[in-house]
Amino acid sequence: MITIGTDTVSSTGGEIRAVEKREVEKMMSCKGPDRGYFVYQCPKCGVVIEKSLGCNSRLCSGW
Numbered sequence: 001m002i003t004i005g006t007d008t009v010s011s012t013g014g015e016i017r018a019v020e021k022r023e024v025e026k027m028m029s030c031k032g033p034d035r036g037y038f039v040y041q042c043p044k045c046g047v048v049i050e051k052s053l054g055c056n057s058r059l060c061s062g063w
Contacts (some may be wrong), residue, residue, distance in 0.1 A: 023057050030055035 002040045029035055031052035054060060 023059050026055040026057040027060050030057070031059055 031054055033052075035053045035055065036051055040049045041047070042052065
């Protein structure tokens with residue numbers, strides 16, 4: 001069983017496959033600080049933009 005918030009998720013047969021667990025863990029860490037990020041700075045105005053790295057999960061919407 002995998003618990004996400006108050007929801008419990010299980011696959012057919014009650015067993016969670018390793019691939020299912022990996023994909024959920026990827027999505028839960030998506031764009032988190034431990035995944036890293038790029039820093040862009042405009043050479044003209046100096047504005048700094050940080051772009052977090054996503055999880056690259058096939059299930060992730062990328063938001």
